[in-house]
Amino acid sequence: xxxxLKVNGKSHTxxxxxxxxxxxxxxxxxxxxxxxxxxxxxxxxxxxxIMNGVATRSCIVPASAAKGxxxxxxxxxxxxxLHPLQRAWIDEQVPQCGFCQNGQIMTAKALLDRNPKxxxxxxxxxxxxxxxxxxxxxxxxxxxxxxxxTIAAKGGAA
Amino acid sequence: xxxxxxxxxxxxxxxxxxxxxKSAGMLVVSFAGFDPGEANGQAPAGPYxxxxxxxxxxxxxIHEDSSATFYVGKTDCGQGTxxxxxxxxxxxxxxxxxxxTCIMGSTDITVDQGGSGGSTAMERDSWPMRRVAAEARRVxxxxxxxxxxxxxxxxxxxxxxxxxKGAPSKNVTYGQLIGGRKFNVTLTGxxxxxxxxxxxxxxxxxxxxxxxxxxxxDIPAKVDGSLKWAVDMRLPGxxxxxxxxxxxxxxxxxxxxxxxxxxxxxFVKIVTKGNYVxxxxxxxxxxxxxxxxxxxxxxxxxxAPFPSSEDLFRYMREVKPTSSSRSVVVGDPESxxxxxxxxxxxxxxxxxxxxxxxxxxHALADPSNGQMTIYSNDMxxxxxxxxxxxxxxxxxxxxxxVWMEGPxxxxxxxxxxxxxxxxxxxxxxxxxxxxxxxxxEETAWDTKAPAFAVKLKGAxxxxxxxxxLDYDARSADYNHVGYxxxxxxxxxxxxxxxxxxxxxxxxxxxxxxxAIPHRRMATHVVSLPLVWETPLRTGNLRxxxxxxxxxxxxxxxxxxxxxxxxxxxxxxxxxxxASSAEDGGFRRARSxxxxxxxxxxxxxxxxxxxxxxGTGDTLTGRGIAYAFRGQTVVAEIAEVEVNVRTxxxxxxxxxxxxxxxxxxxxxxxxxTVECAMLHSLSRALHEEVQFDGEKVTSVDWNSHPTxxxxxxxxxxxxxxxxxxxxxxxxxxxxxxxxxxxxxPMLAAIGNAIYDATGVRLRRIPFxxxxxxxxxxxxxx
Numbered sequence: 007x008x009x010x011l012k013v014n015g016k017s018h019t020x021x022x023x024x025x026x027x028x029x030x031x032x033x034x035x036x037x038x039x040x041x042x043x044x045x046x047x048x049x050x051x052x053x054x055x056i057m058n059g060v061a062t063r064s065c066i067v068p069a070s071a072a073k074g075x076x077x078x079x080x081x082x083x084x085x086x087x088l089h090p091l092q093r094a095w096i097d098e099q100v101p102q103c104g105f106c107q108n109g110q111i112m113t114a115k116a117l118l119d120r121n122p123k124x125x126x127x128x129x130x131x132x133x134x135x136x137x138x139x140x141x142x143x144x145x146x147x148x149x150x151x152x153x154x155x156t157i158a159a160k161g162g163a164a
Numbered sequence: 165x166x167x168x169x170x171x172x173x174x175x176x177x178x179x180x181x182x183x184x185x186k187s188a189g190m191l192v193v194s195f196a197g198f199d200p201g202e203a204n205g206q207a208p209a210g211p212y213x214x215x216x217x218x219x220x221x222x223x224x225x226i227h228e229d230s231s232a233t234f235y236v237g238k239t240d241c242g243q244g245t246x247x248x249x250x251x252x253x254x255x256x257x258x259x260x261x262x263x264x265t266c267i268m269g270s271t272d273i274t275v276d277q278g279g280s281g282g283s284t285a286m287e288r289d290s291w292p293m294r295r296v297a298a299e300a301r302r303v304x305x306x307x308x309x310x311x312x313x314x315x316x317x318x319x320x321x322x323x324x325x326x327x328x329k330g331a332p333s334k335n336v337t338y339g340q341l342i343g344g345r346k347f348n349v350t351l352t353g354x355x356x357x358x359x360x361x362x363x364x365x366x367x368x369x370x371x372x373x374x375x376x377x378x379x380x381x382d383i384p385a386k387v388d389g390s391l392k393w394a395v396d397m398r399l400p401g402x403x404x405x406x407x408x409x410x411x412x413x414x415x416x417x418x419x420x421x422x423x424x425x426x427x428x429x430x431f432v433k434i435v436t437k438g439n440y441v442x443x444x445x446x447x448x449x450x451x452x453x454x455x456x457x458x459x460x461x462x463x464x465x466x467x468a469p470f471p472s473s474e475d476l477f478r479y480m481r482e483v484k485p486t487s488s489s490r491s492v493v494v495g496d497p498e499s500x501x502x503x504x505x506x507x508x509x510x511x512x513x514x515x516x517x518x519x520x521x522x523x524x525x526h527a528l529a530d531p532s533n534g535q536m537t538i539y540s541n542d543m544x545x546x547x548x549x550x551x552x553x554x555x556x557x558x559x560x561x562x563x564x565x566v567w568m569e570g571p572x573x574x575x576x577x578x579x580x581x582x583x584x585x586x587x588x589x590x591x592x593x594x595x596x597x598x599x600x601x602x603x604x605e606e607t608a609w610d611t612k613a614p615a616f617a618v619k620l621k622g623a624x625x626x627x628x629x630x631x632x633l634d635y636d637a638r639s640a641d642y643n644h645v646g647y648x649x650x651x652x653x654x655x656x657x658x659x660x661x662x663x664x665x666x667x668x669x670x671x672x673x674x675x676x677x678x679a680i681p682h683r684r685m686a687t688h689v690v691s692l693p694l695v696w697e698t699p700l701r702t703g704n705l706r707x708x709x710x711x712x713x714x715x716x717x718x719x720x721x722x723x724x725x726x727x728x729x730x731x732x733x734x735x736x737x738x739x740x741x742a743s744s745a746e747d748g749g750f751r752r753a754r755s756x757x758x759x760x761x762x763x764x765x766x767x768x769x770x771x772x773x774x775x776x777x778g779t780g781d782t783l784t785g786r787g788i789a790y791a792f793r794g795q796t797v798v799a800e801i802a803e804v805e806v807n808v809r810t811x812x813x814x815x816x817x818x819x820x821x822x823x824x825x826x827x828x829x830x831x832x833x834x835x836t837v838e839c840a841m842l843h844s845l846s847r848a849l850h851e852e853v854q855f856d857g858e859k860v861t862s863v864d865w866n867s868h869p870t871x872x873x874x875x876x877x878x879x880x881x882x883x884x885x886x887x888x889x890x891x892x893x894x895x896x897x898x899x900x901x902x903x904x905x906x907x908p909m910l911a912a913i914g915n916a917i918y919d920a921t922g923v924r925l926r927r928i929p930f931x932x933x934x935x936x937x938x939x940x941x942x943x944x
Binding site: 099103105139145 | 379382383384386387388389390391395396398449521523524572573600602603831836839845864866876877880
């Protein structure tokens with residue numbers, strides 16, 4: 007079937023089977039490889055994109071259900087300026103291997119969009135479904151707290 | 165749709181590097197180093213011969229703007245080693261850190277330092293890098309001396325600019341002297357680790373970048389989505405493959421029903437040989453669907469391949485070992501035990517634990533022009549090149565591995581399976597083939613850290629002094645897989661290929677420096693019934709046996725301290741200070757310093773364990789443990805909260821004191837130690853590979869859980885003890901980091917749970933249901 011997707015503000019039409027998971031369209035057809043395959047089961051979060059404002063596991067979303075605005079990691083920067091979360095990720099030197107960080111950043115983005123000032127418990131709860139096998143969790147949480155401050159200082163706009 | 169194809173930046177760098185190496189640059193001198201075949205008049209056996217580590221040009225290229233590119237035979241699995249190499253090499257070469265880059269691990273353009281493994285990046289592999297950088301500086305100073313007409317001892321050099329002392333207007337840059345051209349300097353050394361020039365490395369005090377914490381250069385592209393990883397590599401005309409693994413360990417493939425998938429969209433081919441099965445399709449999701457739909461007929465083995473995970477430790481204790489170490493005996497342990505007033509015995513168990521990398525194994529192989537290029541995240545890319553060449557029967561000079569970033573490492577990609585699979589399929593199909601394992605395949609079939617069953621016995625005198633200790637460990641490590649060997653890589657096993665003899669495997673002894681008057685230590689390796697084609701294959705997982713053996717030994721020391729009614733920190737200190745025996749690295753003195761540092765940083769109050777049992781649902785306690793790995797010493801303290809209603813353990817605080825000698829990049833080191841501790845915390849609390857009598861049943865993140873954000877301690881603190889506490893001693897060299905910090909954590913957690921609850925847990929992992937059951941048993 008022909009599927010039209012709006013990703014990072016651009017429209018793309020691809021011809022794929024309706025059951026094709028969004029992840030493979032993003033990675034293999036559109037060349038957006040920020041989202042990554044980790045489990046294909048929606049368990050780890052490495053494939054996370056933001057779809058209509060919600061952190062979404064693109065490995066289990068069939069093409070037929072991929073509707074509305076989709077943002078990938080590549081689409082977070084604005085006018086060449088990194089999102090405060092990305093900036094915080096560099097300032098806190100978060101990644102080890104970095105493979106999961108797409109899911110960490112995109113999930114944190116959706117979390118802060120929903121709740122710009124999460125407390126520690128809300129960060130843990132909001133992030134607990136995104137796995138990191140290098141165990142960079144401690145710094146991820148520090149980076150989220152840092153970004154919260156930056157965003158607040160900018161008047162809440164991110 | 166055409167698949168997205170793109171050559172990542174560092175692969176482009178590969179291509180230009182090859183051109184630079186091949187052309188003689190601007191010099192007309194013949195270039196014997198890089199193509200030995202050409203030098204002696206014979207054609208090379210292929211386009212990708214090994215890079216000659218005896219040529220300075222193999223390691224360093226200086227560009228016209230005086231920037232430098234370092235080509236090293238390492239891979240960075242995310243610990244920031246590349247940044248540290250740049251710091252050290254920039255220091256020796258005297259160029260600004262910002263004007264350096266580092267290329268790693270691609271077998272046809274970087275020397276073979278083996279890739280990564282064993283936490284050897286700084287300890288072993290940084291030395292030849294420093295020496296070649298120092299040699300380049302020496303050669304440049306000689307060139308500068310000629311150019312400026314001043315003797316070398318009248319020259320100063322800073323940030324790639326050579327000046328005549330006292331006459332700064334007389335200067336020349338590195339770029340002006342050699343930019344874009346070759347050194348043509350031959351180095352010495354009987355092996356790569358001994359690579360040397362005529363220059364001496366600088367004393368540590370003169371290293372300017374070393375000891376600072378420049379941010380890791382690899383992080384921005386990992387955060388903005390621009391980095392192309394091995395998993396992202398695409399080539400025109402490529403196809404996608406997925407494996408189909410036997411549904412039961414040791415199963416034999418009887419028949420393949422090709423008609424079950426032949427008409428599926430994008431179908432290209434089913435490839436089978438022996439018990440190896442893969443499907444190849446045009447698109448990735450087509451390969452996944454086809455692999456799922458393929459009908460195969462398998463025959464179960466006549467006998468059970470292994471006991472169930474619940475029965476594992478009984479099996480391991482009863483079966484006859486395949487090999488046993490010679491016992492290490494100190495004093496007369498036998499009579500010490502016979503006469504001791506107080507005897508304590510305990511068994512400790514650690515199950516198989518998987519690597520379970522966040523991304524399953526993957527590789528892309530390109531068979532173009534009769535050669536084989538593998539784009540891979542294999543941490544030992546050089547070993548993969550040899551393995552693939554030998555497995556396919558190709559000359560090694562026709563095979564190259566282009567290393568790109570990937571998930572973790574930690575030993576899994578030292579025994580990467582996907583590289584040989586992709587290469588085999590690419591040769592069969594004649595097109596570039598990308599293979600990726602699925603999650604269930606990776607979790608069930610990746611390499612495992614061996615299970616350990618340890619028996620311990622200790623004797624105390626009437627005053628509570630430790631008189632004798634007996635450590636007897638059994639490890640299920642028979643037929644350890646090695647490093648992409650062509651006869652042990654999984655595809656080879658499934659095809660029925662066997663080496664003459666399985667690897668014998670190993671078990672570890674405790675790594676502490678306690679002075680115990682009478683001691684016996686012995687280790688044994690046991691085998692599971694199924695040795696080949698089994699998902700319970702053992703490989704190196706971070707250390708690789710230290711976390712298991714240290715869990716047993718450092719938990720048991722705590723049991724002895726409790727029996728002696730002694731503070732666990734003081735009990736260990738007494739054992740460390742009971743002797744003055746020392747080695748060249750002052751490891752005993754540094755063990756004492758690390759233990760003191762961790763106790764100070766934590767605010768350890770002296771008392772025995774367990775503490776008086778608290779009331780309410782949440783009990784808190786603290787535990788300490790220490791170990792060394794080589795010359796790296798680490799002591800860790802964990803503070804836990806145990807919920808007595810649910811059995812959940814939350815680690816509130818983690819503090820480590822870490823001494824790995826010279827610290828190149830303190831922030832990178834702290835982060836690596838932090839993450840290593842949390843990795844072992846995950847192993848302590850969650851991780852266990854489970855299996856029934858015929859297959860592994862841990863197949864995803866529900867059935868093989870891992871640490872999550874919800875488990876993260878409130879505080880993780882790393883104190884760098886940083887070398888020798890005695891300032892009169894010479895500088896220490898850098899030792900390894902990463903794996904050492906994994907060792908003491910399991911015991912520290914177990915000791916803390918004991919302190920909180922009075923219940924000793926002797927089997928990993930401390931999942932809530934097990935903790936709860938143990939608490940209930942203790943109260944019954």
